Amino acid sequence: MATTTNLAPGENWTGIDAFAGSTAADRARNFVRARRHTLLVRAMRWSLPTAGASVIVVYFLMIFNTTGWVASLPKLEMPRIIPDNLTMDNPTYEGFNKDGGKYVVRAKTAVQDLVNTEFVRLNDITGDMTDAKKSKTKLTAAHGEFNTKTNKLELSGGIDIVAESGMKAKLSRATILTDDNVIFSKEPVLVDMPSGTIRSNEMRLLNKTREVAFIDDVKAHLIPPKNEGAPASGAAAAKPAAAPLLGGGEGPIDITSNRLDIDDTGKTAIFTGHVRAQQAGAALETAELQVKYAGGDSKDTGAMPGDGAKIERIVSKSPVVMTRAPQDRVTGASLDYDAANQIAVVNGDVEMTSGEGRGATADKVTVSQKADTILLTGSVVATQGRNQLKGERLYVERATGRTQLTSPAGAGGEPGRIFTRFYRGEANEAQSAKEKVKQLADATASAATGAMGVFKTDPTAPIDVEAGRLDVDDRSKQAVFKTDVHAVQGDFVVRTSELRAYYTGAAGLAETAAGPADKKAPAQISRIEARGAVIVTSKNGQKATGDWADYDVKKNEVILGGDVILTQDKNVVRGTKLRIDMLTGKSVIDSDASGAWAATAAPPDAKNATGFTMRPGTTGRPSAIFYPRDKKAAEKKPPTGASEGAGSAGAWGPNGPSE
Template sequence: MAIATQHSRELDARPPGPRFGSIAIATDRTKAFRQAVRHSGRVRIFKVLLPILAVATCGLYVVPSKWKFEVAGNEVVLDAVDVTSGDLKMTNPRIKGQNKTQGKYDVRAVSATQTIADPDTLNLNDIDADVINASGETTKLKAPGGIYRSKLEEMIFNQGVVIERSSGLTARLKSASAFFAKNLVISKEPVEILLRESVIRANALDLYTDRSSAVFTGNVSVHLVREASADATPAAPQPVATGATASYQLDPKKPIDITSNSLEVDDVKKLAIFRESVNAVQGDFNMKSNELQVSYAASDTAKGAVAAPGAADIKYVEARGEVVVTSKDNQTARSDKALYDSATQTMTLFDNVTVAQEKNIIQSDSAIINAATGKTFFQMKLDKRLKAVFTPKGAADPATPVKVAAKPEPVKPEAGAPGDLFASADAKKPINIEARSLEVDDKKQLAFFRENVSATQGDFNIRSKELEVAYASAGGAKTAGATQSSGDIKTITARGKVLVVSKEQNASSDKAVFDMKSQTVTLTENVIVTQGKNIIKGDRLVIDVTTGKST
């Protein structure tokens, strides 16, 4: 009995609760695990807080020695800590970390506060931060204050921030969020980027510190100023373009203003891409397009920076989509694509090219305008032919697109004698020209139409292998040298199997000269005139195109 009683007492002395069976044991273990988790959490918090609270309990409100500990994998260093009303006030806090691309960041502040209820958030004052990418390039961020979220490795600059690069780039942002682990700074308020004399403005900015690139969005405005290196060897002077081609040349000494809906700058590739409603202006030169790519060569001082392309030499400018280039004297060029090479001073237009000045129009598949040589080349693909129209002053607008008048068929032989029966041409009607290619030499003021050329004015038509147009630039430069009004055209010279066709007569020769001032066509070399069955051969024939008389 005594043994039984003792055993009963031992059983009664056990803690209350289930005592036997697998279910009871599992229940005890679950409770124990939960208690352990809560205990571990308290331990992590108190590892930091208990020493501080212990000092505060002893009546010491400031910890005089440096504190160094780790929060969310980041090193935190403090000079001193105050405890006031449940908040921690830190002196000279410093946060160091490393991102996934092996870059580093170092955030310093004069002071910071942290609530015990939210240990993952620091409110910093007088911030000075460095973000160093894997290549050793540094981005500095300075702000009067900000909020650091340790778990996200995010710094919220809600009082403005200034970002500086050693290259001279300066960004002034009203607000921004810096994600140190992602090498990304985002601002959704209007921004201003300064690179010495060049300025970029936009409604928002994404700045990537690891690869020196940035994306600007919303009302992008860029003022580009070319900067020459102070110790650079002076370049040999480039030929000065004159006449029409000068209108399609960018002046390296003048600033360029570009607006668009967005801009992406990749300083590694040295490429700036403007997108949507792009408009570039330099003096009288204006280019509009859906997209504009600017390739530039950065100067030594701009190494590693998100540089405005104007801070260095522009190499290429490529426009895509509904390209419209306008310049002085009402000159306009349209195409699907345009490429400007600053080294050769060449503007190349591709696909659906239309060059116009007032009522004068040239249509082709491509056009190469060389400002250095003063020459322009218009070409067509395969067996297609370009079309041009020159309209006299005071004449009605030509149809657009250019419609070349039907070529009169050679007359059938009829009985009768040859006479002065060439059809008269109306001097006020447009001159329509078709050819395989066109070369314009603006310095010599000559235009050469080549391969299966046909020129028509009213019922008067000239066909030849080559057609040379000599013009005078009245009152300044003209569009690509080729779209002069017929009032400025001096002569039209046809060479190689020349055929002059009118309603009544045909005349062939090796050469024909159309004098615009006298309104006469002079045929020389192997001249043959045909009217019906009558044929006349000679060395020279002069036709008055206003009266139709020939001599």
């Protein structure tokens, strides 16, 4: 082997210094190089033999596998990572909503899906959702799945949602969009609030906008706040009040509908689709019902009305039907109910009924539950059996049993008029046998005396009354007509300034303390009193005036008193009392000792002589009987008790002392 050196000729190795001219740094680098070289040499001493041995082992394994010896050797399982084995304990997921709120979701265990890493399965879930106003909503669920990308949480199995407002919800399945603070479920849900409960088949709750929608088969059970001002004892508390037609009561209200939308910001709840609200024995039905409420947000929390919520107004712009047990019913085109003042207004084609044959129609009705009054306006028609009242304004005080019917003045200043019609009995009511016998006897006696009715009329005909005003007191059973009263029954006409009718039964316009039998019986007039300038006329022109008149409906008898003047054609008689039998038409005028008496007779008519006869009165003053008569029949059969001076030609003479 050949080498080369840089020795000069004649120099030897011993004279050379290896570290001559080198620094300490150079010497350190040289030692590091030497050390590396040593380690490399050692590694190669072990690696080269090992590599060679490995090549030999692989070679022999290939030979063994070809011959089938490897299959008989035991195999070793290699460890693998699967999703079910990647379980986390007590994980927490949190983030912020778009409106600045915050959400935190915790679970006892969570399983990460390694195939789709966006999904995490959670068990034993608890969570808090806080909106921008620091309102918290807590939730618990047995199971759930959380999408970490969309922040969508699917819950199932025993879900409970509790808001600080006191609202509690129970669901079987629910979806929570944590970014939008939205909870919805398409399975049955039960919501419990301080003011009641709500059930439905679907729900959607938006905490951000404080809105909630209940969909399909909605059932709301609402508990109104207690009326602290209501009496707790005494007579007022002893007698339970009748169930109001709408709200105002203290019992729970049950409402069913197809959908319910609540906006707690605007304080409105809208029921839509076959709405029915029921409280005690009262019920309301309509297509849509809007409820305005106040309060319930002392903490300003939650999307549902909280504790202390009170109904302020109930409005329906669709036709409504209100009923109250046992037979009260009100229908109209729209409804506006002021719950604070307990005043309900029904507008458009209003119909009110209270039992069979009792009712009223009007353009508008205002019901004040606090004052217990009813006001009907417009074209008012009230009926009770065959009895009928017509006017423009009907005001009813239910508690006192008072009713007033009036009509405002017309456009030209004409006074308003009201109209009524009363019947003596039912249309199919048969006359008693005693009354039939009396009528037959009276008719026979009239024929015998030749008396043909002067003021004769049909006592079963209806009584029509026209006046400026009618006041009815159902407790005292009186109906008072005022202002130019005009009453007609058949051919019998009465005009006066005031007419007072007494009746039996109930008018049916207001509630009174009358018993059940009295309430069912329709009002029937038993007696009528007229006061102030009474004028009575008949179809044939007979006329009588007086200061007062009494009509006994049962006896079919009218008594006219005071300064009585009876006129028949040109015949005139003046006295103090006129008694008229409406069945036979016979009219008898009397005069007491203190009253003036006078008579004037006209010559008889050749064809149909008219006149009167006189007889002694009970006080010695002359009395007269008026009748149109047939001349020949009267000559053959003069009236019993007539004076001899009662000539057949219509002449007259006193049968007692005269003035």
